Amino acid sequence: MNGAKIVLKTLVDQGVDIIFGYPGGATLPIYDELFKQNKLKHILVRHEQGAVHAAEGYARSSGKVGVVCVTSGPGATNCVTGLADAYMDSIPIICLTGQVPTKLIGNDAFQEADTTGITRPVTKHNYLVKNVKDLEKIIHEAFAVAKSGRPGPVLIDLPKDVLNEEYNKYKGKSKIKEINFKPTTNLDAGLTKKVIQLILKAKKPIFYCGGGVINSGVEASKILTKLINKTKFPCTNTLMGLGCFPAIDKQFIGMLGMHGTYEANLAMHDSDLIIAVGARFDDRVTGNLSKFSPYAKKIHIDIDPSSINKNVKVDIALIGDVKKIINSIYIELIKKKSLLKFNNIEKWWNQINTWKKKNCLGYKKINYPIKPQYAIQRLYELTKDKDCFITTGVGQHQMWAAQYYKFNKPNRWMTSGGLGTMGYGLPAAIGAQIANPNKLVVDVDGEASFLMTMQELSTICQYKLPVKIFIVNNRWMGMVRQWQELIHGGRYSESYTESLPDFVKLAESFGIIGLKAERSTEVDKVIKEMIKIKKPVLLDMVVDQKENCFPMIPSGAAHNEILLGPEDQTDETINEEGMVLV
Amino acid sequence: MSNQKKEKHTISVLVNDEPGALARVIGLFSGRGYNIDSLTVAPVNLSKKHSRIIIVTSGTKIIIEQIIHSLERLIQVKKVIDLTSSNSTNERELALVKIIPKTNKVNLLKKTVKKYKAKLIFNNSRKYAFEITNSPSIINSFIIELNKIGTIDVSRTGLIAILKE
Numbered sequence: 020m021n022g023a024k025i026v027l028k029t030l031v032d033q034g035v036d037i038i039f040g041y042p043g044g045a046t047l048p049i050y051d052e053l054f055k056q057n058k059l060k061h062i063l064v065r066h067e068q069g070a071v072h073a074a075e076g077y078a079r080s081s082g083k084v085g086v087v088c089v090t091s092g093p094g095a096t097n098c099v100t101g102l103a104d105a106y107m108d109s110i111p112i113i114c115l116t117g118q119v120p121t122k123l124i125g126n127d128a129f130q131e132a133d134t135t136g137i138t139r140p141v142t143k144h145n146y147l148v149k150n151v152k153d154l155e156k157i158i159h160e161a162f163a164v165a166k167s168g169r170p171g172p173v174l175i176d177l178p179k180d181v182l183n184e185e186y187n188k189y190k191g192k193s194k195i196k197e198i199n200f201k202p203t204t205n206l207d208a209g210l211t212k213k214v215i216q217l218i219l220k221a222k223k224p225i226f227y228c229g230g231g232v233i234n235s236g237v238e239a240s241k242i243l244t245k246l247i248n249k250t251k252f253p254c255t256n257t258l259m260g261l262g263c264f265p266a267i268d269k270q271f272i273g274m275l276g277m278h279g280t281y282e283a284n285l286a287m288h289d290s291d292l293i294i295a296v297g298a299r300f301d302d303r304v305t306g307n308l309s310k311f312s313p314y315a316k317k318i319h320i321d322i323d324p325s326s327i328n329k330n331v332k333v334d335i336a337l338i339g340d341v342k343k344i345i346n347s348i349y350i351e352l353i354k355k356k357s358l359l360k361f362n363n364i365e366k367w368w369n370q371i372n373t374w375k376k377k378n379c380l381g382y383k384k385i386n387y388p389i390k391p392q393y394a395i396q397r398l399y400e401l402t403k404d405k406d407c408f409i410t411t412g413v414g415q416h417q418m419w420a421a422q423y424y425k426f427n428k429p430n431r432w433m434t435s436g437g438l439g440t441m442g443y444g445l446p447a448a449i450g451a452q453i454a455n456p457n458k459l460v461v462d463v464d465g466e467a468s469f470l471m472t473m474q475e476l477s478t479i480c481q482y483k484l485p486v487k488i489f490i491v492n493n494r495w496m497g498m499v500r501q502w503q504e505l506i507h508g509g510r511y512s513e514s515y516t517e518s519l520p521d522f523v524k525l526a527e528s529f530g531i532i533g534l535k536a537e538r539s540t541e542v543d544k545v546i547k548e549m550i551k552i553k554k555p556v557l558l559d560m561v562v563d564q565k566e567n568c569f570p571m572i573p574s575g576a577a578h579n580e581i582l583l584g585p586e587d588q589t590d591e592t593i594n595e596e597g598m599v600l601v
Numbered sequence: 602m603s604n605q606k607k608e609k610h611t612i613s614v615l616v617n618d619e620p621g622a623l624a625r626v627i628g629l630f631s632g633r634g635y636n637i638d639s640l641t642v643a644p645v646n647l648s649k650k651h652s653r654i655i656i657v658t659s660g661t662k663i664i665i666e667q668i669i670h671s672l673e674r675l676i677q678v679k680k681v682i683d684l685t686s687s688n689s690t691n692e693r694e695l696a697l698v699k700i701i702p703k704t705n706k707v708n709l710l711k712k713t714v715k716k717y718k719a720k721l722i723f724n725n726s727r728k729y730a731f732e733i734t735n736s737p738s739i740i741n742s743f744i745i746e747l748n749k750i751g752t753i754d755v756s757r758t759g760l761i762a763i764l765k766e
């Protein structure tokens with residue numbers, strides 16, 4: 020058995036059945052072995068960045084590890100953006116890269132790149148396999164690293180001679196030892212009691228839940244929902260956490276942060292107790308740190324000790340897996356039946372309901388042009404019974420999707436949060452569709468984001484994936500245009516998306532059905548048609564060019580300095596300190 | 602949080618002696634803009650293939666806490682100890698100093714060397730080399746004094762320390 024065969028067998032032992040990849044000289048031995056077997060299905064993407072995003076979409080929509088296989092040199096460097104994306108958003112990925120033969124490493128050999136060196140800062144860990152006898156062990160270890168604790172991408176660099184070398188001591192599945200990486204927790208009865216006391220005492224509490232809940236698995240969302248329902252406390256989610264608590268629940272007050280709701284941001288600002296669950300106090304969420312939630316005691320639940328006190332100093336840190344910690348809090352809390360009245364938060368809810376009356380997500384509905392918010396609201400209304408999976412690009416459309424699409428289950432929402440990678444939407448939708456073949460998968464994309472990875476239309480066509488591409492086409496890099504309007508005196512430098520293709524014809528050239536709408540009266544009809552067609556569809560939704568995304572907390576501002584609409588824009592919207600922030 | 606006082610800390614990091622381990626540790630500092638004031642690395646357990654990296658860095662209390670947690674997160678890292686906050690020995694460093702003294706200062710050289718308890722390791726015609734083990738600050742003053750006596754060349758190991766328990 021050669022190294023390449025060991026790689027494939029070990030993947031199968033790990034329960035892998037799908038690989039996203041692109042072949043090349045250094046990985047030919049792997050592709051040769053792929054040809055000879057039928058347990059692993061290979062999805063041929065059209066660009067290696069697409070392979071990683073597809074693997075991310077696969078992982079995020081299924082809870083499994085996504086696997087990528089690319090060649091050395093340019094194959095590996097094309098993966099860097101995807102790896103950085105997965106690293107920032109804590110997505111478990113295994114990336115196999117080909118490498119020049121061990122003897123040539125360092126010689127500037129053909130298609131050589133220092134892959135482990137280049138990817139070190141954007142992977143949780145990476146390996147260069149120098150000996151075929153280490154191969155099986157390293158691959159198993161890599162999976163354990165990718166999945167354990169705070170998940171992340173792991174890269175394995177495979178020199179061609181290692182892939183070709185014969186080795187007869189392959190151990191096989193039964194010999195896999197469970198490898199456990201640094202499972203740290205500080206959970207104990209004392210800490211839980213302190214948390215319960217704070218919960219029982221709070222007058223203005225709020226749950227702030229993030230991507231860590233999704234990472235912790237479907238059960239974690241269920242227990243968290245039970246706990247929140249029991250406390251009657253309001254709950255807000257980060258962009259990454261959407262779906263971990265049902266958006267249609269009465270206690271959900273929307274996303275928080277830069278483009279979060281008025282009520283969520285004001286509640287965060289005024290609260291006296293914040294319970295942060297699997298969320299990392301990102302700067303898009305906290306706004307101006309010195310003005311962030313000045314009155315609140317803070318409890319932080321996170322599996323990664325380095326997330327604690329990174330941006331915001333907290334009062335109690337509970338380190339460990341969300342599911343386990345929330346469960347023990349829940350069990351302790353229901354013991355206190357007699358105390359569970361929560362009368363002291365009535366006033367708090369009255370306050371929140373007054374904020375809600377501002378109707379911060381309201382917008383003017385008109386027939387022409389289509390308001391982008393309307394398009395997404397209708398997409399939600401017409402797909403809400405279909406257990407739909409949504410991916411996005413980056414920009415205004417991404418924020419509108421987060422604001423107007425209501426996610427009620429985890430793993431249904433895939434967006435590039437931490438890195439903000441334009442071009443994520445289409446390949447991620449491919450991955451999500453492959454993990455969920457019979458489900459409705461919609462890529463809500465911006466026209467500029469879409470152009471960055473649209474070569475994957477060819478992949479969709481090849482595998483007959485019924486992905487729906489919903490382009491919110493405002494003919495601008497809208498988010499850039501919005502910042503230029505707000506901060507740079509309306510000098511729209513290089514943010515117009517010139518020379519756009521005819522999207523309908525573009526789709527048709529790949530054998531994909533193209534639809535287009537330009538008036539609000541057509542919106543329902545095209546969305547229904549898109550859903551009805553059991554094939555890939557591209558929908559060119561031509562929307563208002565000038566619409567801006569509100570609410571918005573300008574950078575450098577505090578939660579209670581939120582802008583609700585164009586009428587709040589003034590010359591001093593952003594101060595000098597805020598100008599330097601991104 | 603940012604207006605807290607900066608402190609110097611010596612951190613001991615026990616790692617699996619694998620390719621890339623040192624690069625990851627150093628990358629963590631350079632990637633986040635933390636300073637490395639001194640760095641030593643050497644194998645400490647040959648059979649288990651463990652090496653110890655000792656890093657001197659400075660930062661606010663919160664930054665130091667971040668550095669330690671981020672180090673602990675690395676897969677090849679076995680154990681991280683903040684030697685400054687624990688009960689550890691005084692810090693030690695070894696330096697080799699080569700000197701060509703000015704002709705009228707050979708006596709002063711001998712006196713200075715004696716004062717600092719440095720050891721002569723070779724002497725050929727006009728060149729001398731000494732070995733000194735002491736705290737980094739005493740080594741600093743030794744070097745300053747020798748600099749006045751002649752032309753010098755210095756090699757230092759970087760400082761090390763160990764837990765008392």
Ligand SMILES: Cc1cc2nc3c(=O)[nH]c(=O)nc-3n(C[C@H](O)[C@H](O)[C@H](O)COP(=O)(O)OP(=O)(O)OC[C@H]3O[C@@H](n4cnc5c(N)ncnc54)[C@H](O)[C@@H]3O)c2cc1C
Nearest residue numbers: 229230231257258259276277278297299322341436437439
């Ligand atoms: C254009 C744009 C605008 C944006 N605007 C906003 C905005 O308005 N609001 C907003 O919220 N975000 C916004 N973001 C996203 C933002 O940049 C961050 O990605 C996001 O806020 C981070 O979400 P999170 O805190 O849930 O952390 P994640 O990145 O999801 O991190 C998860 C945290 O949970 C921990 N964790 C992981 N697994 C577990 C486990 N099993 N148990 C316990 N803990 C675990 C991790 O250690 C980590 O600390 C925007 C992004 C873009 C591109």
Ligand SMILES: Cc1ncc(C[n+]2csc(CCOP(=O)(O)OP(=O)(O)O)c2C)c(N)n1
Nearest residue numbers: 414415416439441465466467468496497498
């Ligand atoms: C790869 C990459 N390059 C640049 C940016 C900066 N950027 C953020 S949003 C945006 C505009 C996105 O335009 P579009 O996809 O049309 O979405 P819209 O904002 O118009 O909805 C740009 C250029 C980015 N996030 N990613």
